[in-house]
Amino acid sequence: MPAQAEILTRIARQSARPADIAAHLGVSAASASDSISSLVAKGLALRLPDPEDGRAQRLLPTEAGLCLAEKLTAAPTAVQGALAALPSQDQAALLRALTLIIRTLQEARAIPVQRMCVTCRHFRPRVHANADHPHHCAFVDAAFGDASLRLDCGEHEAALAEEAAALWRRFDAA
Numbered sequence: 001m002p003a004q005a006e007i008l009t010r011i012a013r014q015s016a017r018p019a020d021i022a023a024h025l026g027v028s029a030a031s032a033s034d035s036i037s038s039l040v041a042k043g044l045a046l047r048l049p050d051p052e053d054g055r056a057q058r059l060l061p062t063e064a065g066l067c068l069a070e071k072l073t074a075a076p077t078a079v080q081g082a083l084a085a086l087p088s089q090d091q092a093a094l095l096r097a098l099t100l101i102i103r104t105l106q107e108a109r110a111i112p113v114q115r116m117c118v119t120c121r122h123f124r125p126r127v128h129a130n131a132d133h134p135h136h137c138a139f140v141d142a143a144f145g146d147a148s149l150r151l152d153c154g155e156h157e158a159a160l161a162e163e164a165a166a167l168w169r170r171f172d173a174a
């Protein structure tokens with residue numbers, strides 16, 4: 001069910017090919033296909049021919065699927081509101097702890113890989129002397145702090161395994 005919710009919220013933002021969905025979730029094509037079939041059987045998604053590739057399909061949400069996706073994203077938005085009310089030091093500590101937990105779960109293959117700063121080839125951890133903004137995002141060419149660490153960034157590009165390990169060592173060297 002979490003996979004179906006993830007797929008539904010993803011295609012509500014933008015239609016996607018099954019192969020891209022499998023890559024996003026970090027699961028096999030067969031496993032993604034099972035979740036997609038369940039969504040289609042529940043009337044929440046449609047498989048349509050891909051206009052850019054006659055042999056491929058794209059997955060789109062139905063009206064019911066869009067309604068459900070809105071409800072699914074409402075809860076995280078409420079959580080984000082509560083987080084925004086915290087003092088910035090607490091936000092930074094919480095995000096840093098979350099990043100650590102998610103990475104540990106990913107390494108144990110308990111959850112799919114997320115598009116987090118600490119696995120992104122644009123991430124430059126601890127390159128600035130500024131204690132509030134020690135990191136740098138090469139994509140937007142800007143410094144930022146732990147409170148702005150991204151857990152699911154649209155501009156994320158996965159670093160190679162060795163590069164990601166080095167990024168983590170530097171990030172975790174505090």
Ligand code: SF4
Binds near residue numbers: 117150
């Ligand atoms: S592109 Fe996104 S994930 Fe990558 S470093 Fe910049 S903010 Fe983080």
